Amino acid sequence: MSEGTLTDSRQRLRPARALRNPIVLAGLAAVVIVVAGQIVSPGFASYGQLVSLARVASFLGIMAIGQTIVILAGGDGIDLSVGKVATLGAIIGARLMQGDNSHVLIGIAVPLLVGGLIGLANGLGITLLRIPPFVMTLGMMGVVQGIALAYTGGVAAGRSAPALTGLVNQRWLLEIPGVVYMWIVLIVVVTWSLRRTTVGWDLYAVGTNRVAARLSGRPVRRVAIGAYTASGVFAALGGLMLLGYTESVFLNLADAYTLPTVAAVIIGGTLASGGVGSYAGTAIGAFVLTALSSLLSTMNMPESWRIIIQGLVLLSLLAVYGRQRRLRA
Numbered sequence: 001m002s003e004g005t006l007t008d009s010r011q012r013l014r015p016a017r018a019l020r021n022p023i024v025l026a027g028l029a030a031v032v033i034v035v036a037g038q039i040v041s042p043g044f045a046s047y048g049q050l051v052s053l054a055r056v057a058s059f060l061g062i063m064a065i066g067q068t069i070v071i072l073a074g075g076d077g078i079d080l081s082v083g084k085v086a087t088l089g090a091i092i093g094a095r096l097m098q099g100d101n102s103h104v105l106i107g108i109a110v111p112l113l114v115g116g117l118i119g120l121a122n123g124l125g126i127t128l129l130r131i132p133p134f135v136m137t138l139g140m141m142g143v144v145q146g147i148a149l150a151y152t153g154g155v156a157a158g159r160s161a162p163a164l165t166g167l168v169n170q171r172w173l174l175e176i177p178g179v180v181y182m183w184i185v186l187i188v189v190v191t192w193s194l195r196r197t198t199v200g201w202d203l204y205a206v207g208t209n210r211v212a213a214r215l216s217g218r219p220v221r222r223v224a225i226g227a228y229t230a231s232g233v234f235a236a237l238g239g240l241m242l243l244g245y246t247e248s249v250f251l252n253l254a255d256a257y258t259l260p261t262v263a264a265v266i267i268g269g270t271l272a273s274g275g276v277g278s279y280a281g282t283a284i285g286a287f288v289l290t291a292l293s294s295l296l297s298t299m300n301m302p303e304s305w306r307i308i309i310q311g312l313v314l315l316s317l318l319a320v321y322g323r324q325r326r327l328r329a
Contacts, residue, residue: 030287048175053287056294059257062238064261065234066235080137087254091148091152092111093110094243114236119230119235120225160243168244194278195278208275238254238257264288266314267284267289292309
């Protein structure tokens with residue numbers, strides 16, 4: 001075979017390889033959903049609507065940062081306490097802020113600290129006590145719910161500080177809310193940290209093969225504990241952004257976000273077994289889920305059918321991805 005023929009073959013293969021890239025597929029899915037929404041409801045793809053979708057997607061996307069890190073770390077990692085931690089963070093933040101800008105810093109710092117401590121407890125239970133991640137985080141979900149009930153006495157109170165509400169709801173440059181800009185910064189920083197720092201390299205190494213990582217001197221236990229701690233912090237941060245959006249809080253504010261954070265990670269191409277993936281893909285996955293939910297709501301579809309269709313979309317994307325073996329190749 002001549003050199004020219006080989007070159008032509010490689011050029012033909014490039015688009016095919018791109019179409020097998022989960023991030024590209026997730027991006028195409030987002031475009032298809034937006035176009036379908038425009039057909040069903042003219043104005044769905046307008047600039048203002050897309051900005052609104054990005055704002056709502058940012059809440060899920062921020063919570064999914066920690067979920068991405070946990071799943072990348074391998075060891076059957078998953079954090080089922082994300083939604084409850086986000087709710088508790090919002091409850092604590094609202095109680096401390098009481099609608100006053102002078103309390104906004106402590107109203108943000110304390111929930112993040114609490115979220116980090118809960119994540120640390122998850123990491124220690126999984127690494128030191130060898131409790132399976134599913135069981136540990138499921139149990140922690142119940143513990144956090146109990147803490148929230150004890151803290152509130154069953155009645156959530158308090159309000160978001162105006163500064164936090166402004167960050168989430170006010171339009172800034174190009175009519176884009178501040179929370180979207182914050183999310184963009186997080187996407188860049190997290191993606192860069194995972195790909196260009198020692199911490200990120202350790203995370204991928206541990207997620208790919210923990211035995212090999214341990215033998216090569218990687219701090220496997222510390223990486224796993226750090227992953228769950230980060231998950232708690234980002235869950236609390238997402239809860240605070242939700243608080244800024246709603247301005248008030250209730251006892252199940254972010255509970256429904258737990259499984260969507262996992263779905264966003266998988267849609268974005270991160271392997272459930274760990275070691276392969278990126279947060280950029282997760283961010284696109286969060287937008288796909290948000291746009292799909294908005295489209296189904298626009299169509300006045302019953303809740304039962306929304307759940308079914310969302311599940312079918314997730315399964316279809318996974319089938320196209322070719323699952324873990326092809327992605328690792």
